[in-house]
Amino acid sequence: MKRLQNKIVLITGAARGIGAETARLMAKHGATVVVSDILIRQAEQVVTEINNAGGKAYVLELDVTSESSWKSAIQEIIDSNGKLDILVNNAGFLVAKGFEEVSLEEWQKLVDVNMTSVFLGTKVCAPALRESAKYSKQGSSIVNISSIAGMVAAPNDPLYAMTKGGVTIFTKSTAVAFANKGDRIRVNSVHPGVVDTEMGNLAIQAQAKRLGVADTAKVRKLSEDRHPLGRIGETSEIANAVVFLASDEAAFITGISMPVDGGYTAQ
Numbered sequence: 001m002k003r004l005q006n007k008i009v010l011i012t013g014a015a016r017g018i019g020a021e022t023a024r025l026m027a028k029h030g031a032t033v034v035v036s037d038i039l040i041r042q043a044e045q046v047v048t049e050i051n052n053a054g055g056k057a058y059v060l061e062l063d064v065t066s067e068s069s070w071k072s073a074i075q076e077i078i079d080s081n082g083k084l085d086i087l088v089n090n091a092g093f094l095v096a097k098g099f100e101e102v103s104l105e106e107w108q109k110l111v112d113v114n115m116t117s118v119f120l121g122t123k124v125c126a127p128a129l130r131e132s133a134k135y136s137k138q139g140s141s142i143v144n145i146s147s148i149a150g151m152v153a154a155p156n157d158p159l160y161a162m163t164k165g166g167v168t169i170f171t172k173s174t175a176v177a178f179a180n181k182g183d184r185i186r187v188n189s190v191h192p193g194v195v196d197t198e199m200g201n202l203a204i205q206a207q208a209k210r211l212g213v214a215d216t217a218k219v220r221k222l223s224e225d226r227h228p229l230g231r232i233g234e235t236s237e238i239a240n241a242v243v244f245l246a247s248d249e250a251a252f253i254t255g256i257s258m259p260v261d262g263g264y265t266a267q
């Protein structure tokens with residue numbers, strides 16, 4: 001069953017990792033996917049793959065930390081497609097350091113990429129999402145990618161956790177704010193455990209350095225063991241949750257924080 005037929009979707013940070021896999025899956029479900037990132041060459045590869053598989057996608061350069069970049073992006077989407085139905089705020093940055101080692105510049109970057117991005121995306125895309133909801137039986141949808149670090153302690157990177165905790169509560173607050181105004185825009189967050197991407201691997205490498213362990217396979221095993229299912233996640237497992245929350249099947253779901261973490265936050 002195609003869950004996103006005729007939907008126009010904007011995904012941030014979609015050149016690789018979780019964002020790229022979500023773009024592939026959403027296209028398989030019939031959506032036209034705007035693959036946005038600052039890594040244009042990699043984004044083009046994702047788009048070529050989707051279009052070669054019979055899906056519909058195109059690249060849009062979008063720096064999520066810049067309001068003017070967001071404004072140009074939404075203008076282009078409306079000019080090209082006439083509407084926006086779904087926004088996936090996925091772009092993210094991990095500093096992978098204890099808070100005493102982080103510089104003010106690194107903190108500012110964390111805030112900009114992980115939080116300012118979600119604020120700007122929600123603000124700039126809200127009018128288009130509100131408008132498209134008028135013509136859709138179940139309304140529009142925003143899915144924010146937070147983290148297990150936005151739900152429980154992340155002692156190895158408390159500042160990353162602070163930004164992801166911000167996304168968790170912004171999601172709930174905007175969900176209720178839209179609903180209170182009668183806007184038919186649902187907002188939910190997805191909270192991945194450690195996932196096999198460049199960011200996931202960076203976290204494992206940083207942990208190995210901290211522990212003074214040369215063999216990253218050993219540290220990966222430690223990470224796997226912290227997830228009750230005994231492994232780390234695949235990008236497709238996160239993408240499946242995003243597709244569900246974005247789809248009309250989740251019509252009565254707004255303001256939730258959905259862990260996709262092999263049981264990590266259940267402990």
Ligand SMILES: NC(=O)c1ccc[n+]([C@@H]2O[C@H](COP(=O)([O-])OP(=O)(O)OC[C@H]3O[C@@H](n4cnc5c(N)ncnc54)[C@H](O)[C@@H]3O)[C@@H](O)[C@H]2O)c1
Binds near residue numbers: 147197199201
């Ligand atoms: N991989 C994990 O273990 C994990 C766990 C929990 C949450 N997450 C979250 O999932 C999301 C995706 O992570 P991933 O693992 O695929 O990471 P990744 O590093 O592989 O991909 C992140 C993408 O975001 C893009 N990006 C960074 N700064 C940007 C900017 N200013 N403007 C536009 N795009 C920008 C990057 O270019 C990259 O394509 C992030 O929000 C991350 O915090 C990841």
